[in-house]
Amino acid sequence: MKKLTVIQTLPALNAGGVERGTLEIARALVAAGHRSIVISNGGRLVQQLEAEGSEHITLPVHRKSLASLWQVAPFKQILLDIKPDIIHARSRIPAWIAWLAWRKLPLSHRPHFVTTVHGFYSVSFYSAIMTKGERVIAVSNSVKDYITQNYKHCPINNIQVIHRGVSQQEFPHGYQPNQQWLRQWQQTYPQLQGKKVLTLAGRITRLKGHETFIQLIKQLIADGENVHGLIVGGAEAKKQAYLQEIEQLISNENLSQHITMTGHRSDIKEVFSQSDLIYSLSSQAETFGRTVLEALYLGKSVLGWNHGGVGEILAACYPQGSLNLNDTVSLLSKTKDLLHSPQTPSIINQFRLEDMCGQTLKVYEDLVSTVTC
Secondary structure (H helix, E strand, O other), rough: OOOOOOEEEOOOOOHHHHHHHHHHHHHHHHHOEEEEEEEOOOOHHHHHHHHHHEOOOOOOOOOOHHHHHHHHHHHHHHHHHHHEEEEEOHHHHHHHHHHHHOOOOOOOOOOOEEEEEEOOOOOOHHHHHHHHOOEEEOOOHHHHHHHHHHOOOOOOHHHHEOOOEEEEOOOOOOOOOHHHHHHHHHOOOOOOOOEEEEEOOOOOOOOOHHOOOHHHHHHHHHHOEEEEEEEEEOHHHHHHHHHHHHHHHHHHOOOOOOEEEEEEOHHHHHHHHHEEEEOOOOOOOOOHHHHHHHHOOOOEEEEEEHOOOOOOHHHHHHHHHHOOOOOHHHHHHHHHHHHHHHOOOOOOOOOOOOHHHHHHHHHHHHHHOOOOO
């Protein structure tokens, strides 16, 4: 296979699943001997991207504004200069910029255009850009169903499900942190000592199930269970009002001694390792549910609603953790069952990072090797 030049584009490189997936594919491209380039507005992950052998081009492709159309011409010039084999768009605004630039190229100079649908976007002309790829990668079967139901113009043969993946090296079964980390954790959160730790991880935003989790802890405490709830995740500036709502609810329910909010943490592997049960309670279906998979890889029990990508992961890897949406009675009952009779997940060999990377690179290679008239 010839050396490929692949451009991935997304709004910025700060934090999140899309950003992580971009770096993972960039790393795989470099390891396979290909040229990897990312176009974004920049961010704190650029340094890591470049250290791992990829190139970064800073372009303001992040603004949800008509003014972003001014970036079409510079994007087109980048394509003319670099002559990539593949453009892979991972978000709507960069996808529009890339596609419009791509359309302005002579047919003989156009690279192959690939998109990944990472979210259940609002159904609209604006979102439809994510279905215009020669290959449209869906990060779960739920996302594929969403595309086929809402974008009839997208040929089903163009859609390929490539589940997100987790590295067994990064999240090894039975992992335990070093003593220095454990000492710091115990000093920071002494209230967790001697308790069964129940953890809800994710951004502080509505629909993630914080209220459900708080009511679960309240009932468990009332029933005499020796538990402590841990809410892990930060709140963006525009979510501060909701953060205050959650803090007020905890106070009103007299649970301040039983629930701890940690804010954003970059050591989720270590936090999960010190948790007894981990929850995914979003009332809105997740497209994949990476934190659920990471917890299961570590050998931690997970309880979650059976919908979206989380439902797919639990069905495949830990069906005893799957609960019907909003069935809080079963949530309480299953929590007690697992507290008193733990059921540790087996070592997982599904949804592997190397499979995700290999399948994505094969999409690129198959497109480039296709003879077009």
